[in-house]
Amino acid sequence: MEQNPNFISRYIPNSITLLSLCCGLSSVRYSIISEWKIAVFLILLASIFDFFDGWFARKLKGDSNFGAELDSLSDFVSFGIAPSLLIFFWSLSELKSIGWSVALFFSVCAALRLARFTADIYLAPKTINKKIYFVGVPSPAAALLSLLPIFVYFEFDFYFFKNPYLNLLNIIIISLLMISKIPTVSLKSINFNKKYTPLIILLIVICCVGIISNVWLSLVIISIIIYVLYFIQL
Amino acid sequence: MEQNPNFISRYIPNSITLLSLCCGLSSVRYSIISEWKIAVFLILLASIFDFFDGWFARKLKGDSNFGAELDSLSDFVSFGIAPSLLIFFWSLSELKSIGWSVALFFSVCAALRLARFTADIYLAPKTINKKIYFVGVPSPAAALLSLLPIFVYFEFDFYFFKNPYLNLLNIIIISLLMISKIPTVSLKSINFNKKYTPLIILLIVICCVGIISNVWLSLVIISIIIYVLYFIQL
Numbered sequence: 001m002e003q004n005p006n007f008i009s010r011y012i013p014n015s016i017t018l019l020s021l022c023c024g025l026s027s028v029r030y031s032i033i034s035e036w037k038i039a040v041f042l043i044l045l046a047s048i049f050d051f052f053d054g055w056f057a058r059k060l061k062g063d064s065n066f067g068a069e070l071d072s073l074s075d076f077v078s079f080g081i082a083p084s085l086l087i088f089f090w091s092l093s094e095l096k097s098i099g100w101s102v103a104l105f106f107s108v109c110a111a112l113r114l115a116r117f118t119a120d121i122y123l124a125p126k127t128i129n130k131k132i133y134f135v136g137v138p139s140p141a142a143a144l145l146s147l148l149p150i151f152v153y154f155e156f157d158f159y160f161f162k163n164p165y166l167n168l169l170n171i172i173i174i175s176l177l178m179i180s181k182i183p184t185v186s187l188k189s190i191n192f193n194k195k196y197t198p199l200i201i202l203l204i205v206i207c208c209v210g211i212i213s214n215v216w217l218s219l220v221i222i223s224i225i226i227y228v229l230y231f232i233q234l
Numbered sequence: 235m236e237q238n239p240n241f242i243s244r245y246i247p248n249s250i251t252l253l254s255l256c257c258g259l260s261s262v263r264y265s266i267i268s269e270w271k272i273a274v275f276l277i278l279l280a281s282i283f284d285f286f287d288g289w290f291a292r293k294l295k296g297d298s299n300f301g302a303e304l305d306s307l308s309d310f311v312s313f314g315i316a317p318s319l320l321i322f323f324w325s326l327s328e329l330k331s332i333g334w335s336v337a338l339f340f341s342v343c344a345a346l347r348l349a350r351f352t353a354d355i356y357l358a359p360k361t362i363n364k365k366i367y368f369v370g371v372p373s374p375a376a377a378l379l380s381l382l383p384i385f386v387y388f389e390f391d392f393y394f395f396k397n398p399y400l401n402l403l404n405i406i407i408i409s410l411l412m413i414s415k416i417p418t419v420s421l422k423s424i425n426f427n428k429k430y431t432p433l434i435i436l437l438i439v440i441c442c443v444g445i446i447s448n449v450w451l452s453l454v455i456i457s458i459i460i461y462v463l464y465f466i467q468l
Contacts, residue, residue: 018342018345022338022342025337025338025341026334028262028319029334032266064353066349066353068353069306069349069350070346070349072303073306073307073345073348073349074345076311077315081259100263104259108252108255108256111252111255111304111307114303115300115303115304115307118303119303122299
């Protein structure tokens with residue numbers, strides 16, 4: 001995979017990966033001081049950077065072993081550690097060591113998921129199947145689903161969603177989905193049929209308008225759709 | 235590297251890696267609630283597990299791509315994120331965003347170091363040189379050096395060592411050592427000459443006795459020796 005040592009193609013994707021890592025770490029810092037909204041936004045920002053670093057790496061043909069390793073480390077922090085600490089401090093900490101065990105369980109499952117994914121890159125030459133299907137819920141989606149109770153809480157002020165037992169159950173389900181062999185379509189690599197282009201643009205516009213006008217409600221709807229899609233496949 | 239799919243040889247090293255990861259994450263938890271001593275011990279425990287997982291993987295010939303990836307993720311948490319957050323909360327937080335930037339810098343350098351190291355495993359067939367020399371200070375050594383001011387503070391009660399500017403300088407130096415090309419002898423792989431065996435056993439006994447009778451002083455001495463050894467090579 002080490003093919004194009006061009007300056008820009010090497011450094012742009014890796015710099016974006018490092019930005020994603022910094023967002024994930026800073027999210028931990030804000031979780032600790034109970035600045036929940038900032039912590040959530042930093043995880044979302046990390047997922048946007050994560051999308052673009054992969055996109056740039058493919059466009060600039062700069063994907064390297066080094067980039068894949070760095071991406072794995074950054075993903076683990078932003079979508080494994082940051083969400084689990086956020087949910088722990090926000091809700092699970094009431095359950096003390098049981099809450100901490102479940103937060104650890106989520107991080108461990110994220111590590112297993114990412115290690116399997118990154119190790120697979122080296123095993124076989126990439127087939128089309130590998131590009132289209134992830135095996136197990138990818139960590140950014142898992143991070144989003146783990147934060148669903150927070151989104152509902154912020155939008156509707158339902159105090160029930162801060163309940164530690166509800167969050168415990170949610171985190172356990174998502175952790176198991178991560179290490180399961182459930183197939184997942186990777187949006188990044190689908191070659192959409194051209195006739196769907198206007199529809200897809202419309203969908204993207206609806207998402208953007210939704211997020212700008214009511215970020216929490218949009219996140220609730222997106223997370224529920226993803227959740228339902230996974231349960232249909234089970 | 236995927237050669238021996240034996241149950242024990244696969245699961246023992248990876249389980250030890252996961253224990254190391256859990257120690258690293260729990261260290262973060264204790265740093266946050268200012269339980270500095272527990273946080274330091276958990277990082278030290280993680281480094282012991284880290285040593286043994288590599289050792290078991292070699293002995294049981296169970297080293298796999300998956301194990302290497304998992305090890306990289308666990309090392310990053312235990313020796314990149316946990317020490318930087320510990321030093322941040324213990325001292326650097328007085329400097330607010332400057333302190334945070336330096337903590338982030340340490341984590342980013344640890345990520346770069348680990349990504350380079352893991353990516354290199356796949357690049358070339360392992361040569362003897364690769365086994366004996368690490369390039370750049372390895373992350374467990376870096377973690378130990380970054381904690382040196384804490385060890386001194388606990389042993390001698392010198393309040394000066396909690397000074398954020400001193401810690402800032404220390405963290406920056408170690409971060410740069412991590413991403414430098416400084417060669418490092420890997421203790422794990424040296425084939426010691428048999429006539430040195432009694433000497434080495436004596437050295438190990440002295441270390442163990444020292445750590446049991448006065449843990450902080452021993453850690454101070456070990457860290458200073460490592461520090462000096464690196465600066466001799468510069």
